[in-house]
Structure formats: C-alpha cells, structure tokens
Amino acid sequence: MSTTTTERLDPTPPSAATPMLEVRDLVVRYGRGRKAAAAPAAVDRVSFSIAPGETVGLVGESGSGKSTIGKAILGLQKASGGSISFQGKDITAAGAAERRALGGELRAVFQDPNSSLNPRNTIGISLAEPLRLRRVSAAEARTKAEDMLERVGLPREAVDRYPSQFSGGQRQRISVARALICDPQLVVCDEAVSALDLSTQAQVLNLLADLRDERGLSYLFIAHDIAVVQFLAQRVVVLYRGQVMESGPAAAVTEDPKHPFTRALVAASPVPRPAEQAARREARESLGVRTGAAAVPAQGGCPFRLRCPLATDLCASDRPALRRVGSADVACHYA
Numbered sequence: 494m495s496t497t498t499t500e501r502l503d504p505t506p507p508s509a510a511t512p513m514l515e516v517r518d519l520v521v522r523y524g525r526g527r528k529a530a531a532a533p534a535a536v537d538r539v540s541f542s543i544a545p546g547e548t549v550g551l552v553g554e555s556g557s558g559k560s561t562i563g564k565a566i567l568g569l570q571k572a573s574g575g576s577i578s579f580q581g582k583d584i585t586a587a588g589a590a591e592r593r594a595l596g597g598e599l600r601a602v603f604q605d606p607n608s609s610l611n612p613r614n615t616i617g618i619s620l621a622e623p624l625r626l627r628r629v630s631a632a633e634a635r636t637k638a639e640d641m642l643e644r645v646g647l648p649r650e651a652v653d654r655y656p657s658q659f660s661g662g663q664r665q666r667i668s669v670a671r672a673l674i675c676d677p678q679l680v681v682c683d684e685a686v687s688a689l690d691l692s693t694q695a696q697v698l699n700l701l702a703d704l705r706d707e708r709g710l711s712y713l714f715i716a717h718d719i720a721v722v723q724f725l726a727q728r729v730v731v732l733y734r735g736q737v738m739e740s741g742p743a744a745a746v747t748e749d750p751k752h753p754f755t756r757a758l759v760a761a762s763p764v765p766r767p768a769e770q771a772a773r774r775e776a777r778e779s780l781g782v783r784t785g786a787a788a789v790p791a792q793g794g795c796p797f798r799l800r801c802p803l804a805t806d807l808c809a810s811d812r813p814a815l816r817r818v819g820s821a822d823v824a825c826h827y828a
C-alpha cells in the first residue's frame with residue numbers, strides 16, 4: 494500500500510468551487526476563567542469542509558464533541574478559536590441579526606423532534622413559523638406546509654393535528670419538513686435518526702437522501718453509529734475527545750479504516766445479522782482496544798493513547814498530526 498504525507502486535513506475534493514461550509518482549526522471550550530482554560534477543549538483544532546451537494550458524516554463516541562461542532566456552526570455555541578465560513582462568508586462570530594440574514598439557508602434537524610415542535614402548536618403553525626419570519630402570508634405558508642408534509646410522506650390534513658398525535662418516526666419526518674420548508678442550502682442533522690427503530694431509521698435516511706438529490710442539499714450528518722453515517726455520507730470525519738482521528742472518503746474510512754480508533758468504532762457498530770455481529774465482536778476483541786470506562790483523560794500526546802494497543806512513548810509525548818494514508822487523512826504515528 495502506498496503511503497504519502499500531507500500537511501492538512503481537507504475532506505473536500507480539490508475540484509470543488511467555494512465550499513458550502515468551511516471549518517478551520519475550530520476550538521471550543523466550555524466554561525470561563527482559568528479552570529476552563531486548563532480543561533481539555535471540547536473541540537480541539539478541527540478542520541473540514543463540505544462542498545455544495547455533499548454530505549459529510551461526523552462520527553465519534555458520546556462526548557467526543559460532535560454536537561458542539563454542530564452548535565458552533567449553527568451559532569448556538571461560541572467558538573473559542575478558529576473560523577467557520579458559510580458560502581465563503583465568515584460566520585464565526587455572526588450575531589443573531591446576521592444569522593437571520595442567512596434566511597433559511599442553514600438549518601438543523603435534531604435527535605429529539607420535540608425540540609423543534611412545540612407540543613401546544615399544530616403542525617401547521619410549527620411548519621409555518623420559519624416562513625412567517627420571512628413575511629410569507631398565512632395562506633401561502635399553510636399551502637407550503639401541506640406540500641412539504643406530503644413530500645415527507647404525511648397527509649396534508651396533518652397541518653391541523655398536534656405533535657402528540659404522531660409516532661416518533663412521523664415526528665422526525667415533520668422535523669425534516671420544518672428544516673427544509675425554507676429551501677436551505679445546508680442542513681446539520683444531529684443524531685437525526687438515532688432514536689428511531691431500524692426500519693423507521695432506514696425510511697428517514699432514504700427521505701434525507703432523496704431530498705438531497707432533488708434539491709442539491711449539503712448535509713453535516715452527525716451520528717455515533719458509523720454504519721448510519723456510511724449510508725448517507727460521501728466523506729466521513731472521525732472524532733475522538735474533540736480531535737479529528739481520521740477523515741476521508743466514506744468507503745475508505747468505513748471499509749478500510751487506518752486509525753486504531755476508527756477500527757474499533759467500525760467493529761463496535763451494530764449490524765442486524767447475528768452471524769456478522771458475532772464476527773464483529775470477535776474482531777473488536779482481537780483489536781485489544783480498551784473500553785472508554787477504563788480510560789483516564791490523556792493530556793498531551795495522542796488523545797487515544799490510554800486505550801490504544803499500539804501506543805509507545807512517542808504517542809505519550811507527541812500529538813500525531815494528520816497525514817495522508819491511502820485516500821484518507823489519519824492522525825496516528827503508526828497508521
């Protein structure tokens with residue numbers, strides 16, 4: 494296998510024009526004062542970009558900083574360092590007014606549809622809200638809401654019903670409808686299908702894929718399960734303790750992972766077939782990767798070193814930079 498090195502991570506193909514989204518050296522620290530400065534950053538010098546029409550998957554364990562990155566992009570969490578550009582415009586420190594001027598171009602779908610659907614409002618009111626902010630008339634907003642409901646596979650009459658009258662999967666379809674009603678360019682999906690059973694998950698994933706193809710949407714698709722990410726994403730970024738461990742084409746990262754953590758993540762991903770699941774469990778055990786509970790936070794060096802079966806003294810002293818290995822960028826001294 495040929496191995497070359499590269500200076501910086503860039504999951505956008507070189508042929509792409511201005512990226513839809515560009516995140517450069519993003520740092521996010523929670524809290525204030527000296528204590529916060531001493532704590533490890535929730536997001537630590539993360540860079541990636543998303544081309545128009547492209548889906549980038551962001552994957553990692555619980556607490557790895559996925560939602561924090563999503564929130565920083567959506568303006569819900571302040572960046573402590575680095576930059577975020579949307580369609581070439583720096584939005585790192587954009588205030589509420591500047592964000593509003595983006596219109597519906599940057600939207601989100603979260604794991605819990607209740608966060609975007611007020612239980613006291615009819616579906617019609619919730620869907621019309623982003624349109625009404627753009628001064629669309631009530632009648633036109635209602636028609637658009639009905640059209641959008643139909644597009645996500647629900648009856649037009651659903652506009653007059655309440656969120657509690659729908660199943661979890663239907664509510665998530667309504668959240669997708671609400672996110673897409675203003676024709677956004679980029680949608681951040683944070684664990685958008687994680688609460689759903691496998692067959693409903695597949696339906697919503699197919700819906701997201703169809704809408705992307707119809708409208709040329711870009712997605713930042715965040716999930717802890719790499720198999721779910723693999724379905725939708727062209728490129729995948731793997732996070733561990735706020736740092737990028739590996740990134741590259743989805744097929745390369747998921748089928749031939751180069752970083753020990755990505756390998757463990759792939760082996761830990763649940764599959765519906767028992768025989769394959771048993772083979773994966775065996776593969777996972779043979780990797781010798783320690784579980785999260787056994788690990789103590791590592792300061793300095795490779796963040797994965799306390800769980801890594803390949804760790805050496807170098808891993809304890811030097812943080813590995815991302816370098817090109819095959820078609821992916823990998824942060825490991827020994828990949």
Ligand SMILES: Nc1ncnc2c1ncn2[C@@H]1O[C@H](COP(=O)(O)OP(=O)(O)OP(=O)(O)O)[C@@H](O)[C@H]1O
Pocket residue numbers: 523524535553554555556557558559560561562717
């Ligand atoms: N509001 C907050 N205040 C302080 N620390 C926070 C806050 N939100 C998140 N964190 C911390 O930041 C780190 C990253 O959290 P984040 O929610 O981004 O992880 P995640 O990858 O989305 O995890 P999950 O898969 O569980 O959703 C965690 O250590 C978490 O405890």
Ligand code: SF4
Pocket residue numbers: 752753754795796797798799801802803804805808813824825826827828
């Ligand atoms: S740099 Fe060292 S500790 Fe980190 S993943 Fe590679 S081998 Fe393991």
Ligand SMILES: [Mg+2]
Pocket residue numbers: 559560561684
């Ligand atoms: Mg999260």
